[in-house]
Amino acid sequence: MGSYLAKRLLLIVPTLFGAAAMVFVIMRVIPGDVALLILGGDQAGQIDKAQLAAMHRQLGLDQPLLAQFGTWLWGVLRFDFGTSLWTGRPVIEELIRRLPVSLELAILATIVSVLLAIPFGVLAAARQDTWVDYLIRVISIGGLAIPSFWVGIVIILLLVIYFGWGPPLEYTPPWVDPWANFQQMVFPVVTVGYRYAAVTTRMTRSTLLEVMRDDYIRTAWAKGLGERAVVIRHALKNAMLPVITLIGTEFAFLIGGLVVTETVFTLNGVGRFVVDAVAHRDYPVVQALVFLIALSFVVVNLLIDLTYAWFDPRIRYR
Amino acid sequence: MATEWKIASDGLTYTFKIRQGIRFHDGSALTAADIKATYDKIIFPPQGVRSVRKNAYTAVERVDAPDPSTVMFKLKFPSASLLDNLASPWNVIYPKKYLDKDPNYFKTNVVGSGPFRFKNYSRGSTFEGERNPDYFVKDRPYLDGYKFFISPETSVRAAAIRSGRAYIEFRNLPSAEVEAIRKQLGDKIVVQETPMTGEWGIAVNNVAKPFNDVRVRKALTLGIDRYSMSKVLYPLTGLKFVGGLMRPGSDWAMPQAELEKLPRFGKDMEKNRAEARRLLAEAGYPNGLKVVLKNRNVKLPYQDFAVFLIQEWRKIGVEVEHRPLETAAWFSDGQDTGNFELIVAPAVEFMDEPDQFLGRYATGSTQNWGRFSDPRIDDLFSRQARTLDPIERKRLIGEMEKVVLDNAYFMPGLWWSRNLVHWAKVKNYVAPPNHYTNQKLQDVWLSED
Numbered sequence: 001m002g003s004y005l006a007k008r009l010l011l012i013v014p015t016l017f018g019a020a021a022m023v024f025v026i027m028r029v030i031p032g033d034v035a036l037l038i039l040g041g042d043q044a045g046q047i048d049k050a051q052l053a054a055m056h057r058q059l060g061l062d063q064p065l066l067a068q069f070g071t072w073l074w075g076v077l078r079f080d081f082g083t084s085l086w087t088g089r090p091v092i093e094e095l096i097r098r099l100p101v102s103l104e105l106a107i108l109a110t111i112v113s114v115l116l117a118i119p120f121g122v123l124a125a126a127r128q129d130t131w132v133d134y135l136i137r138v139i140s141i142g143g144l145a146i147p148s149f150w151v152g153i154v155i156i157l158l159l160v161i162y163f164g165w166g167p168p169l170e171y172t173p174p175w176v177d178p179w180a181n182f183q184q185m186v187f188p189v190v191t192v193g194y195r196y197a198a199v200t201t202r203m204t205r206s207t208l209l210e211v212m213r214d215d216y217i218r219t220a221w222a223k224g225l226g227e228r229a230v231v232i233r234h235a236l237k238n239a240m241l242p243v244i245t246l247i248g249t250e251f252a253f254l255i256g257g258l259v260v261t262e263t264v265f266t267l268n269g270v271g272r273f274v275v276d277a278v279a280h281r282d283y284p285v286v287q288a289l290v291f292l293i294a295l296s297f298v299v300v301n302l303l304i305d306l307t308y309a310w311f312d313p314r315i316r317y318r
Numbered sequence: 319m320a321t322e323w324k325i326a327s328d329g330l331t332y333t334f335k336i337r338q339g340i341r342f343h344d345g346s347a348l349t350a351a352d353i354k355a356t357y358d359k360i361i362f363p364p365q366g367v368r369s370v371r372k373n374a375y376t377a378v379e380r381v382d383a384p385d386p387s388t389v390m391f392k393l394k395f396p397s398a399s400l401l402d403n404l405a406s407p408w409n410v411i412y413p414k415k416y417l418d419k420d421p422n423y424f425k426t427n428v429v430g431s432g433p434f435r436f437k438n439y440s441r442g443s444t445f446e447g448e449r450n451p452d453y454f455v456k457d458r459p460y461l462d463g464y465k466f467f468i469s470p471e472t473s474v475r476a477a478a479i480r481s482g483r484a485y486i487e488f489r490n491l492p493s494a495e496v497e498a499i500r501k502q503l504g505d506k507i508v509v510q511e512t513p514m515t516g517e518w519g520i521a522v523n524n525v526a527k528p529f530n531d532v533r534v535r536k537a538l539t540l541g542i543d544r545y546s547m548s549k550v551l552y553p554l555t556g557l558k559f560v561g562g563l564m565r566p567g568s569d570w571a572m573p574q575a576e577l578e579k580l581p582r583f584g585k586d587m588e589k590n591r592a593e594a595r596r597l598l599a600e601a602g603y604p605n606g607l608k609v610v611l612k613n614r615n616v617k618l619p620y621q622d623f624a625v626f627l628i629q630e631w632r633k634i635g636v637e638v639e640h641r642p643l644e645t646a647a648w649f650s651d652g653q654d655t656g657n658f659e660l661i662v663a664p665a666v667e668f669m670d671e672p673d674q675f676l677g678r679y680a681t682g683s684t685q686n687w688g689r690f691s692d693p694r695i696d697d698l699f700s701r702q703a704r705t706l707d708p709i710e711r712k713r714l715i716g717e718m719e720k721v722v723l724d725n726a727y728f729m730p731g732l733w734w735s736r737n738l739v740h741w742a743k744v745k746n747y748v749a750p751p752n753h754y755t756n757q758k759l760q761d762v763w764l765s766e767d
Contacts, residue, residue, distance in 0.1 A: 032646025036654065051368040058366070087441055088426040094441060156477050161502065166481025169467045170444060263471050266478075268443035276442045281646050 008305070012298050019294035020076070020287060024069050027283050034085045034281035035059060059085050072287060081291075082284035086277075091288045094273070099292075101171050101262075102269040104181075105188055106254035110247065112193035113200050118236075118243070120197075121204025126231055128209060136201065143198025149260035152191040156264065159187075169266045188265045192258065196250055203246050207239040214238075240311050248304040249297070256293035319348070319411070319431075320389075329396035329706055334389045340454040342413050343435045350383035355414035357381045357391075359421060367421045374403045374673065377703075395704050398711055399673035407668055407755050433459035433760040442468055453760075460763035472618060479507075479739055485764070486740035488753050490514070492618065493553045496737045508742050510749035513567055514734035516666030518557055518623050520611075521652065521687035521728060523659055533601040535726035538660075539582045540594040541634040546587075547626050548732055555619030559733035563679070563719045565751075566733060568670035569708070572716055580723055594634040606635025612651055612661040615642035620662055623731060652687045663687050666734075668754040672715050673703050679722050690727040694718075743767060 035055035056062045060071070075082055081091040124136040160166050167187055172180040211217065212235050220230045259271040270289060277285035309315045320334040340348040361378050363369040377397035382390040391400065410430055416423040428436035433455070434447030448463040467484060469475055476495040478484040480502060491499075496509055520538075528534045544560045551557040562577055564570040577583045584590060598606065611627065614620045621642065628638040638660075643651060651657040665685075667674040678685035680699045681692070698718035705711040722728055738749035743765045750756040 030647070031650045032644070033650060033654075034646075036646075036649060051363075054366055055368060097440065153473055156473075160477050160480045164481060164502075166477050166483050169469075169478055169483050170465075263469065264474060266443075266467065266469055266474060268440060272442060279645055 005306075008302050012295075012302075015298055016291060016294055017073075020073070020291055021069070023287055023290040024065075024072070024283075027278075027281070027286055028065060032281050034283065035061065072284070076291065081288035084277075084282055084285050086280045086282045086285075091285050094285070095270075095288065095292070098268055098270050098273050100173060101267050102255050102258070102271065104174070104185060105192065105258065105267065105269065106251055108185060108189040109192040109196050109254060110251050112189055113196035113250075114247065116193070116197040117200030118204055121201045121243075122208060122231060122236060124201070124205040125208035125212065126227070133205075136205075140198040140201045143194045144202070146195075147260075148191050148195045148258075149264050151194060152188065152261055152264040155187050155191060167265060171268055184265070184267070188261055188267060191265075192254065192261055196254075199250065200243060200246060203243050204239070207242050208235055211235045211239045237311055241308060244307055244311070245304055248300045252293070252297040252300040255296045256289065319353070325401075330393045332391040332393070332400065334391075336387045336389060337454060338387055340431050341452045342431050343429055343450060344413070345452070346413055346415070348411065348413075348431050349386040350389045351386065352414045353389045353411055354381045354383040355417045356409065356411045359412075359417055359424075360409060364421050371406065371408065373677070374406070375400070396706055398703060398706055398708075399671050402669060402671045403673070405669070407757065432758055434461075434464065434758075437463065444468065455760060459758075459760050461759060464759060479741075482741065485744050486738075486747065488738065488757070490556050490618070490734070490736045490753075491739055492555060493737060496739060499739060503741075506742050508740055508744075510738045510740075512736050512738065512749045512751050513559065513565060514556070514666075514736045515565055515668065515670055515752045516664055516734045517561070517563075517565070518619060518662065518664045518731040518734065519729055520627065520731060521658075521661050521663035522726065523656060523661075524688045524690035524727060525656070526659060528601065528603070528607065529659065531601050532725055533597040534603070534607075535729075536582075537594040537597040537601070537634060538631065538636065539726045539729040540590045540597070541636065542582070542627065542630050542729070542731070543587045543590075544583065544730075544732060545585060547630070551619065551622055551626055551732065552735070555622045556735050556737060557619050557623060557732040558735040561733050562730060563665075563722060563728075564672060564675055564715065565670050570670060570672050570712060570715055572719055576716075580720070582723070582726075582729075591634050598635065603635075606637065608637045608639070609659050610639045610641055612648065612658045613640060613642045614648040614662065615644050619734065620664075624662055627731075653684060656687070656689050658687075661687060663728075666752065668752055670751075672711070676702070676715065676718060679718070679728065688728055690725075692721060692725065692727065694721050695727075 033052075035052055053062070060068065063071075072082060079092070081095070083090050084094065087094070120136050120140075124133045127133050156166060168180060168184045171184060174181040208231075212231075217230060217235055220234050225234075256270045256274055258267075258269060259275050261267075262269040262272045270292070274286065274289045274293075276282075277289065319337055319340060321337050323332060323334045325332050336348075336350050336353065342348055342352075357375075357378075358381055359367060360369050361372050361375045361381065363372060377393045377395055377400060379392045379394045382392065384390065391404075393400070410424070412424050413429060416427070416429065430436070431454070433450055433453045435450045437446040437448045439445050445466040445468070446463065449459055449461065453459065467478065469478070472492065472495065475484075475487055475489070476491055476499060479487055479491075480499055499507055500509060522529045522535050522538070524530060524535075548558055548560055559566045560577075560583065562572045562580075562583075564572070566574065566577075578585065581593070582590065598604070609631075611624055613624045624640050624642075628640055631638050648661075652661045652663060665675060665678060676699055677683055678687075679690075679695050680686065681690075681696050695718055698714050698721070702711050702714040702718065705714060723730075736749065736751070736753070740747060745763050745765055746761045747759075748756065
């Protein structure tokens, strides 16, 4: 186990390096110039070449690409992600403000999703082809088919039209004011959680159905075990591997992928930050964020792999 | 800040008396030296400082501050626009002591002397100001502070107003949203509709084939029915007024009757389209042509504007491929490299000032996306800039407009209008014709409900 863990931790290094190198190159290949945006702003007026060159120098963009990449990597090793080209403030400072928003949303949505998806997935599988199964399947297909941001917009419109009420425009951390935090987070959590739960329900149902056809389940039935014992104790535990894999990758996705939902609910999270930074060609910010998102995927995957052993004791890591 | 000003009879010296007792938000006194330091930075930026507005002050030879309450602008030649340009909402006066230490201080620091002090900014999210107790206007401002919320989404902005989470929206909301808000909130809401000092048009790449042929350019602009466009796009986007290069309704605009005499502003569209097809055939495109229209990927009003244009051009046999670009790429292709055939290019300024609006048609201007060069335009532009008599200036401007429009160097689309929506409890706010000016909120107050 120890050596396995060490191996996995070591593998994180090349993975993150690859992600960092890729985003570094892509950001510089696409057209657009941060110096020009800083100089011209929205109305990009009269800018002369000397000014532009001076701005490039100031931002370090006149250095060779490899040198720029090297400087950045060296910074990352010391937990220094550089300063935003746009605001001139340390990237880490802006990140620390946004990460809690995205983390809270991801964690709450995961909880909602797990609490709904596993019972309903099991129920649908255990009552396959009855009205219960059909109802659950229809609702979950809806969750897959309808984009979450649209659900979000509809929820906000309904609240505004029928209650003249809308969620607060600004994030309040739960430790400052739990009630204000609840008011702001409950609808995005429902919105995101619905889609998340839909995906997970379907996965739970289908893997459970597969396991239920295995020989050892037939044996369990033949022994005269009750339904609860067969489904929950014998089948579900074995069906959980793909489900937790899915939950893990979804969770990691939620950290940086909720651009539109964050916009709809005016949540100042990581997803919007990525898009804002790309639009401004704010290289250090984009690099730091992609690095962070890659890191969360890697860590979550590692955690999932480790939980496999608990669900299936035959899996032993060496 | 100026209590009075004098313009010398030769028009070459402007002398301003500066109000005494103004304090910056850091407590230090604002004097003529700070104003000189700020304008020196804008007009004659030192090494390492970039000024995007210095071209608005080419007439200025130097700025003097002979004593703490006097600022003098010495000019090389008379300028018709100087006084207006000195009212720019973007020329924030900074303390000299900070600019001396770091000429780029203004980029990452906020120190003003206005009614509200800077409190907090959270990128892409909020911006906060708090009441300045030392503000030089007595008993102002009324408000204890304000908080701006930033959102690019129309539905989010509208919902924030509807739910009362925000009291005022300074940027335009489309009429359809405004109607819904009005229907729900009735007289709890006030809608101020104003014209906007901004025009949406299309830049044509004048150095690329086939657009270097004036017949092709003319055909394209003839093919746009601007009157129907206004009817269709106004409820969706607020694009409303048919006009030339200066805002219709402003002092400088070409009179409507005169405008309608120009072929592309005539109301007989059948005739216009027949003429457009004839011109295209003459230019060697009897079966029409295919063009790429680049655009900014912003919904309002860019995308709707382009969709209408595409429909219109199809009627004269021009097939358009619409290519929306993200803002940085749009600037890069349109302004810097000229990598486009046609591109949606708005002209938005803070006031109806000909120097601001017309500079973009002069040779070599970075705002001249179409990259055309016509000595008649350059001559008329520099003459109007130096003409202090408004009647003569207007005549020169009219002539210049005709050269631009006759040669279809640039295709005007529509001038924007704004809907400024606020709760009725927000009192004493008069909507200006753009979202750049009247943002001080000095006189605004809130009633109890």
